[in-house]
Amino acid sequence: MIMNKQLYINEIQALFDDVQRAEVFEDQKMMTDAVPMFPVSEINAEYEKAKGKEGFDLKDFVMANFDFLGAKISIHREGQLPIEQHIEKLWDELTRTAYEEKGTLLKLPKPYIVPGGRFNEFFYWDSYFIMLGLQVSGRVDMMENIVENCSYLIQNVGFVPNASRTHFLSRSQPPYFSLMLDLLFETTQDEKIYTQYYDTLEKEYAFWMNGEEWLDNDTCVKRVVxxxxxxxxxxxxxxxxAPRPxxxxxxxxxxxxxxxQEFYRNIRSACESGWDFSSRWFADGEHIQTIETLNIAEVDLNSLLWHLEKTLAKSSALLNLTEKENYFTQRAAVRRQMINTYFWDEKTEFYKDYHLxxxxxxxxxxxxxxxPLFLGLADSQQAESVxxxxxxxxxxxxxxVTTTKKTGQQWDxxxxxxxxxWLGFKAMKNYGFDELAEEIKNNWCKNxxxxxxxxxxxxxxxNALDTETIAGGGEYPNQDGFGWTNGVYLKLKQN
Structure with a gap:
């Protein structure tokens, strides 16, 4: 089982701590992605012996003992191809395989698309938006690969980690697996997709609902509140x-x-949302030191879990599992009511998160x-206000833009x-705001x-405001590649 795999980062903790604190690499992700070239016990012993000696160079030691396997993706460019042709070439350049575990990289049964730049592994919610473009490109096999890899992780880990590395085994990302199945069904018209992955859907749901049986005595247990x-x-x-490696x-x-006392857990929990980081999570709306993700129930997560419950009800019906169909139908109905009760703000006529x-x-x-508009949860009046x-x-x-506040955080x-x-375009189309949908599409695509x-x-x-510049903010420079940009651009241009 993947979960039992010891993290080599823990095994080289003293060396890892020294490397990161000394800022040996400009990007701290470099050391987490490194693959030891020798048994870790030998590297540790050699480090203890060598580090106190005169003239010892920490970076030289690391480079002699670890392989970085092209940690940053270099994009090959042939002149300036038309953008659609460039994206078609990028699908191949961003394709990776991991048939065995190397360092922190988890093995996966099928090839996959990575985001690009510093992100050289399989990412969960990125992959849904990548699939949108793969659909346009007619790459159904790769869409199926992504679904199969997600299913493999859910079956073997219990959930899809943030990304396919061992140090992400403590969190997931927004649960898009049921939406991936919808996209694959839309492409293939094969209903068997829902029955084939029924057990996977149930297991992912169990992960997000884990701890609900203990809620009588506690207001918050893991992901349920x-x-x-x-x-x-x-x-x-x-x-x-603990600090993110x-x-x-x-x-x-x-x-x-x-x-x-839970600063690190609040930081990591925000990473599970994909929004790392935003004023959305800050108690004072300005500073990361006031992050309080654990005190917040989120409109996006609960909407996605409603979709998962609806998909489980549909899949149960296809399998003639009447009792389970009724169970998940009822769960979805209750959640829909809760979304309206807790996330709809009457004062601003807008959906907002709920402070627990x-x-x-x-x-x-x-x-x-x-x-709620993207998934068809809102009524017509709510949709008009949104x-x-x-x-x-x-x-x-x-x-x-993602928020109305400018803080220097990349999700602001x-x-x-x-x-x-894509969510904005589809949400507006769902409720007949076609002109606004077109404006969203055209403004971003032109950018x-x-x-x-x-x-x-x-x-x-x-950057949505200053279209003469490239976006910034966050913990690392803007990355080139880029999986979900490629996917959403192709899908929007098709619509």
């Missing part, structure tokens, strides 16, 4: 309360003036409010991320085309 009214919701959560020194430095300790909506206005808010507060010349203003351009024309690159994120 109970409100003061006794209603059940879900939140993002990470099992570990891939951002080790950053977390240690940020924790120095942090509030509370303050018993009210959080003040953050953010683009995850699109989920559309008005989106048009007035989130839509700029270069696409939809002014950045526009590919997933939310992508402008940057590509100027740089030859497809980026991880874009």
């Amino acid at each position: 109970k409100t003061k009214n006794g209603d059940m919701l879900n939140r993002y959560y990470d099992a570990d309360n 891939e951002s080790y020194l950053i977390d240690i430095e940020d924790s120095e003036n942090a509030e509370g 300790k303050k018993h009210k909506n959080t003040p953050s206005e953010h683009i995850a409010a699109l989920y 559309a008005k808010n989106i048009a007035e507060k989130f839509l700029y010349q270069g696409g939809l 203003l002014p950045n526009a991320w590919a997933p939310y351009q 992508v085309e402008r940057v590509y024309s100027n740089t030859g690159k497809l980026m991880e994120k874009y």
Whole structure:
């Protein structure tokens, strides 16, 4: 079982700690991705013997004992191809296999697409948006590979980790597996997909609901929470309360003036959302030291779990499992009611997260409010109000921004991320706001085309306000590749 695999990072903790604190590499992810070339016990012994000697060079020692296997992806460019042709070539350049475990990299049964840049492994929610483009490109085999890899991880780990490395075995990412099945069904029209992966759907659901049986005595257990009214919701959560290996020194430095005893777990839990990081999670709306992800139940997560419950009900019906069909249908109906009760803010007429300790909506206005429209949960009046808010507060010349606050965090203003351009377009189309949908599509696609024309690159994120520049913010530079940008761009251009 993958879960029993000891993390080699733990085995080289003293060396790892020294390397990260000394900032041997500009990007701390480099050391987490390194593959030991010799038995770890030998490397540790050699390090203890050598580190005190005169003239010892830590970086030289690391480079002599670890292989970095092309940690950063280099994109090959032939002149300036038309953007669609460039993306078609990128699918092959971003394809990887991992048929055996190497260092922290988990093995997977099928080839997969990586995001690009520093991200040289399989990522969970990225893969859904990559699949959108694979569908347009007619690469059904790779779509099936992604679904199969997710199923393999759910069956062997119990969930799809944030990414396919051992240090991500404490958290997942937004649960998109049921939506992946919908996309594959839309492509193949083969209903057997739902019955084939029924057990996988159930196992992923069990992961997100793990601990609900203990909620009578506690208000929060892992990813399940109970409100003061006794209603059940879900939140993002990470099992570990320690610095993230891939951002080790950053977390240690940020924790120095942090509030509370669970700073690291709050940081990691925000990573499970995919939004690392945003004012959405900050108690003061400004500073990462006030991060309180654990106190928040999220509209996006609960909407996705409603979709998972609906998919389980549909799959149960296809298998003639009447009792389970009724069970999941009832669960979805209750969750739909809870989404309306706890995430719809009457004052602003917008969906917001729910603060579990303050018993009210959080003040953050953010683009995850699109989920109830994307999945068809909102009524027509709610949809109209959300559309008005989106048009007035989130839509700029270069696409939809994620929040209305500028903090320097990468999931805040002014950045526009590919997933939310697709969610925004589809959400507006679902409720007949075709003109707004087209504006979202055109604003972002033109921004992508402008940057590509100027740089030859497809980026991880874009600046929606200043379309003369490239987006910034966050813990690392803007990355080139880029899986979900490629996928969403192709899908939007097709629509």
